[in-house]
Amino acid sequence: MKLLKEKTRYDFLKFSSAAVIVSAALIVLSIGSLATRGLNFGLDFTGGTLIEVSYPKAPRIADVRDNLESQGFGDAVVQTFGAATDIVVRIPPRDTDSEDSAGSTEESNAELSTEVLAALQQNVEGTVEMRRVEFVGPQVGQDLTEQGILAVVYALIGIFIYVMFRFQWRFSVGAVVAVVHDILISMGLLSLLQIEFDLTVVAALLAVIGYSLNDTIVLFDRIRENFPRMRKSLPRDVINASINEVLSRTIMTSLTTLLVLIALFIFGGQIIHAFAYTLIVGVVIGTYSSIYVASTSLLFLGVSKYDLLEVEKEGANAVDSRP
Structure with a gap:
């Protein structure tokens, strides 16, 4: 019981350089597959x-x-x-x-x-x-393609604005980089395996954006809380501690979600195979990206405790000495 209550102290950022190389390789592979093999568009898009x-x-x-x-x-x-x-x-x-x-x-x-x-x-x-x-009809398929692309673009813009107002612009960049990372790799695997790309897959990709963002926001929130508490620590140590503190929550959320998605993939029938597969890949990649891509982006952009301190207005705490 004592071991279960102890906080984990893994040095996740020790492998940040290796993670960057792996992510870059996966993104290059995904872009290459999308450029050469393309997506296996379903009836919804081709007509x-x-x-x-x-x-x-x-x-x-x-x-x-x-x-x-x-x-x-x-x-x-x-x-x-x-x-x-x-x-x-x-x-x-x-x-x-x-x-x-x-x-x-x-x-x-x-x-x-x-x-x-x-x-x-x-x-x-x-x-x-x-x-x-x-x-x-072919025209309907073309319209759906354009609308699907616009839906993803609008989601990314909304994420950037939301995170920027809630945290700070460096966090916005980190969140968007993590989401783009997840979407590119998910679509790359769909292209590589030539899994049918239809409207259910578009819905799954939007769900992946939501899941990845939620996981990243939880981590960012803990980082923001820990910077004032760990004033003398380096940003790298603060981020590492924050990842460890939300690790149990991240693992439990990911595992329970994966159990449901795997059941859907196995027993849900052919019609939702692509949907369940996309979400399974998205959950795995999203969990990885919230730990390595989003947090590594913060370090790369040079986030510090000063970025999160509220600027006090001059004279806000001054005592009125007038009679």
């Missing part, structure tokens, strides 16, 4: 048609692809959806000579789903049941 069907018994994916290819749908993406008998077919948008009206779009969409269903029915004993059909 196209999504058709979900149910087979009487589990089919071979290769046979499903062959049936579609024989009917002119060679560019279709086929994958299981939950149970082995449930199949999702994603068909990229097709070029048209002129802009269709809403009615003709619905008609062509209905014709397309009928053709796909007929192709899937080939050489199948029993009836292939249509579950749902979703259509996203």
Whole structure:
């Protein structure tokens, strides 16, 4: 029991140089993957048609692809959806000579789903049941891409302003650097593994921003409290002590969150795999960045106790000596 009550005194910043090298390498790798491989944009961004069907018994994916290819749908993406008998077919948008009206779009969409269903029915004993059909126009996908990028940019601007008013501009820079670090690495891994990037992943990235910021703010708050208490200590020692003081809270929060996300990833089904994966990566990277990236940024920017002292107005404590 005595050991449990003792405060940890790990020298985290001892490895700050190594952490900077690791983070830089991961960021370079992520940017390289994003530049060369790109993101595997889902239907929400590329546009196209999504058709979900149910087979009487589990089919071979290769046979499903062959049936579609024989009917002119060679560019279709086929994958299981939950149970082995449930199949999702994603068909990229097709070029048209002129802009269709809403009615003709619905008609062509209905014709397309009928053709796909007929192709899937080939050489199948029993009836292939249509579950749902979703259509996203290319313009809608382009608008969603722009809005997703703007959402992340606005979040970063809001974070900088909020932290600057609550703490000091050096803390704002540290918080934004940590968040950008987390987002770049998370997107880099999505690109490297070619995990489908859709609106649920955008939501997960925004959640990663919130989680990372929350963890960083807790650490910054403790650093701000400790600077006046440890006036004679070096900034490096103050930051190290602050990390140790919030370590138990950070570990408990991260572990409990990861347990839920891992359960979602394993048992949540195909539809939220990308969402859960992005959050798992984001929580791990966010915990790391709050300890090493955010705190190392403060040291690099030369934060000191004088940055957090409130300037007293001249004569504020003076006693009025007038009769």
